[in-house]
Amino acid sequence: MHLLAFVCVKMAQRVLVADGGNKKTSRVRVAVRLRPYMSKQDDKHEGPCVRGLDSQNLEIVNWRNATETVKYHFDVFHGEDTTQEEVFLSSVKSILPNILKGQNASVFAYGPTGAGKTHTMLGSPEQPGVIPLAVEEVFNLVRATDQDEGWDYSVGMSYLEIYNEKVLDLLSQNSQDLPIREDKDKNILIPGLTHTVISSSCDFDKYFVPATLKRTTASTKLNQRSSRSHAILLIKVVRTQRPLPHRQQTGKLYLVDLAGSEDNRRTGNQGIRLKESGAINLSLFTLSKVVDALNSASGRVPYRDSKLTRLLQDSLGGSAHSVMITNIAPEYKYYFDTFSALNFAAKSKLIVNKPFTRETVAVPVLPVKRAREEQEAAAASGNEPHKKRRDERKPEQDSSSHSAHSLSEPSMMDRLVALEKLLMGCKDRDGWSVAQSRKEIQEIKKKQREFEKKAALLSQLAEEKSQSVSPSLFKNDSAPLQRSQSNAAKLSKQQAVVQPLQVLQPHQMLVKKQSVSSGMKERMPSDLVEIADGKENLKDSWECQLGVSALEQYKQKILHILNSGCLKELKTLQQIGDKKAKLILGWREMHGQFTTLQDLIRVEGMTEKRVSSFVKANILGAIGK
Numbered sequence: 077m078h079l080l081a082f083v084c085v086k087m088a089q090r091v092l093v094a095d096g097g098n099k100k101t102s103r104v105r106v107a108v109r110l111r112p113y114m115s116k117q118d119d120k121h122e123g124p125c126v127r128g129l130d131s132q133n134l135e136i137v138n139w140r141n142a143t144e145t146v147k148y149h150f151d152v153f154h155g156e157d158t159t160q161e162e163v164f165l166s167s168v169k170s171i172l173p174n175i176l177k178g179q180n181a182s183v184f185a186y187g188p189t190g191a192g193k194t195h196t197m198l199g200s201p202e203q204p205g206v207i208p209l210a211v212e213e214v215f216n217l218v219r220a221t222d223q224d225e226g227w228d229y230s231v232g233m234s235y236l237e238i239y240n241e242k243v244l245d246l247l248s249q250n251s252q253d254l255p256i257r258e259d260k261d262k263n264i265l266i267p268g269l270t271h272t273v274i275s276s277s278c279d280f281d282k283y284f285v286p287a288t289l290k291r292t293t294a295s296t297k298l299n300q301r302s303s304r305s306h307a308i309l310l311i312k313v314v315r316t317q318r319p320l321p322h323r324q325q326t327g328k329l330y331l332v333d334l335a336g337s338e339d340n341r342r343t344g345n346q347g348i349r350l351k352e353s354g355a356i357n358l359s360l361f362t363l364s365k366v367v368d369a370l371n372s373a374s375g376r377v378p379y380r381d382s383k384l385t386r387l388l389q390d391s392l393g394g395s396a397h398s399v400m401i402t403n404i405a406p407e408y409k410y411y412f413d414t415f416s417a418l419n420f421a422a423k424s425k426l427i428v429n430k431p432f433t434r435e436t437v438a439v440p441v442l443p444v445k446r447a448r449e450e451q452e453a454a455a456a457s458g459n460e461p462h463k464k465r466r467d468e469r470k471p472e473q474d475s476s477s478h479s480a481h482s483l484s485e486p487s488m489m490d491r492l493v494a495l496e497k498l499l500m501g502c503k504d505r506d507g508w509s510v511a512q513s514r515k516e517i518q519e520i521k522k523k524q525r526e527f528e529k530k531a532a533l534l535s536q537l538a539e540e541k542s543q544s545v546s547p548s549l550f551k552n553d554s555a556p557l558q559r560s561q562s563n564a565a566k567l568s569k570q571q572a573v574v575q576p577l578q579v580l581q582p583h584q585m586l587v588k589k590q591s592v593s594s595g596m597k598e599r600m601p602s603d604l605v606e607i608a609d610g611k612e613n614l615k616d617s618w619e620c621q622l623g624v625s626a627l628e629q630y631k632q633k634i635l636h637i638l639n640s641g642c643l644k645e646l647k648t649l650q651q652i653g654d655k656k657a658k659l660i661l662g663w664r665e666m667h668g669q670f671t672t673l674q675d676l677i678r679v680e681g682m683t684e685k686r687v688s689s690f691v692k693a694n695i696l697g698a699i700g701k
């Protein structure tokens with residue numbers, strides 16, 4: 077053999093074979109699973125607030141008008157009686173063959189805490205969930221391949237959790253926070269993450285079961301064994317062709333059990349639980365922003381804003397065949413979480429991925445090329461030169477325009493970490509300058525504008541869709557979905573719905589006691605009045621004295637600031653500090669406008685009492701001015 081040829085063969089490298097021309101699109105498939113009704117979760121015996129209509133449709137009571145329902149349409153609806161096997165067969169099984177062809181696939185469970193995500197993904201020995209069933213199916217598929225086609229298969233696994241924004245290896249004894257990197261082909265890599273080759277589903281259990289026991293869980297008021305982290309299991313199938321040039325295809329399957337979105341008023345979280353909850357909600361908030369950005373085709377998708385979205389980059393708007401299973405609970409105490417989860421699921425089904433096969437072949441390369449590729453491989457594994465590492469921190473899009481700022485300005489991640497500190501009530505304000513704050517608000521406002529544009533588009537689409545849906549689709553012979561009659565009176569008070577102020581006509585009220593004195597406070601005493609019908613509705617008499625229309629005008633003014641105010645304007649409101657103003661901006665970005673002041677109850681940290689006090693302080697403050 078010629079010496080040069082020998083060197084070249086010795087230097088053979090696996091290079092990527094692009095098949096970009098074959099890219100087909102694949103919409104994210106969205107399934108919704110309703111957990112069975114649990115009477116112990118319904119201490120007020122109100123019955124369910126949501127129910128299935130058929131295999132794709134469901135309805136939930138409309139919180140604005142309890143006599144109406146809001147209907148949703150998904151790829152699949154799994155009712156309360158659906159078995160684990162049925163969920164697997166109808167939502168997951170069909171995407172698995174793709175990973176044997178070198179394509180990526182992902183299944184992730186989303187939903188409020190206690191709604192059944194872990195049950196769906198993990199299950200129990202008696203009722204195995206998506207993870208054990210999918211792993212078994214992968215081995216079945218490998219066994220069923222035709223040996224004569226000349227491919228060898230190898231299956232491996234990695235397993236990690238994202239806990240308090242740290243990536244921890246569940247297959248390692250002493251895991252540190254692991255870095256996330258992206259190679260030149262946009263593959264997300266975690267240098268240092270354990271990859272274990274497995275030969276059967278029994279072999280899988282050997283590693284998976286003890287690792288799962290290490291996952292961070294804790295008891296909250298809503299779930300005795302609540303997952304406090306996002307768990308991501310990666311099953312990697314590598315197939316290598318026996319004859320030269322040894323083509324190699326790698327398919328990855330991500331099985332994700334997300335931590336539940338949480339309302340800390342109901343979970344009773346405090347201390348460490350509250351801190352975990354802040355991290356969970358922040359990453360789920362970023363997930364929602366990613367979905368919004370993908371739907372609005374707005375250019376930059378904020379994948380890098382949380383570790384979760386960075387790792388799910390390929391599943392949402394990337395190259396994976398993705399299935400999202402949204403778990404919901406039927407009891408009224410989950411009502412608003414269920415409503416948000418359904419809205420998130422509805423917008424996720426608009427996302428389109430572009431799956432394709434990533435293949436490498438062994439080809440001879442010249443030493444100079446090898447040197448460059450080695451550099452790139454080093455970059456991916458984190459051992460690159462200093463300059464390269466700095467480049468990696470650039471935002472995903474438009475790197476040229478950002479690079480000039482990269483040295484002087486903190487990254488989005490840094491600012492989010494600072495925001496996270498604030499959300500967690502940490503007093504450390506280092507690196508949180510006015511300029512940064514302002515810049516962040518600009519970004520939030522920009523996102524808000526995009527959101528509004530998208531909301532208009534979505535409502536237009538929804539309208540078009542509702543016109544095109546045949547009436548029989550929502551045909552429903554069952555009795556209307558309503559709260560149990562015996563509790564209806566109490567319930568109107570528990571829902572975040574304000575009774576129209578007109579019902580509080582002065583002639584209907586009996587003044588129980590009234591203080592007589594002068595001055596601002598005395599003009600608006602907080603004495604109690606009783607509604608003539610003898611019900612428990614007690615109202616501050618300052619509201620009565622103000623008159624219905626004046627009161628409504630003040631409320632509308634406050635609502636206007638809540639819906640359109642920037643950070644500074646929000647902070648002009650009584651009882652709204654920096655932290656609360658940011659939470660309001662965040663809520664607006666996720667859910668749009670507040671319909672009534674009572675909607676504020678849905679903002680983290682706001683209780684019914686705080687909302688009342690906020691309304692009172694602001695109206696009295698405005699009158700006093």
Ligand SMILES: Nc1ncnc2c1ncn2[C@@H]1O[C@H](COP(=O)(O)OP(=O)(O)OP(=O)(O)O)[C@@H](O)[C@H]1O
Pocket residue numbers: 110111112156187188189190191192193194195196299301302303304334335336337403
């Ligand atoms: N489809 C179902 N059938 C029977 N029981 C269920 C079902 N879904 C959930 N459960 C039960 O409901 C409880 C809460 O479920 P699970 O722990 O899976 O919720 P989760 O969404 O993972 O909550 P978290 O986010 O707090 O971890 C568990 O006791 C679980 O066994």
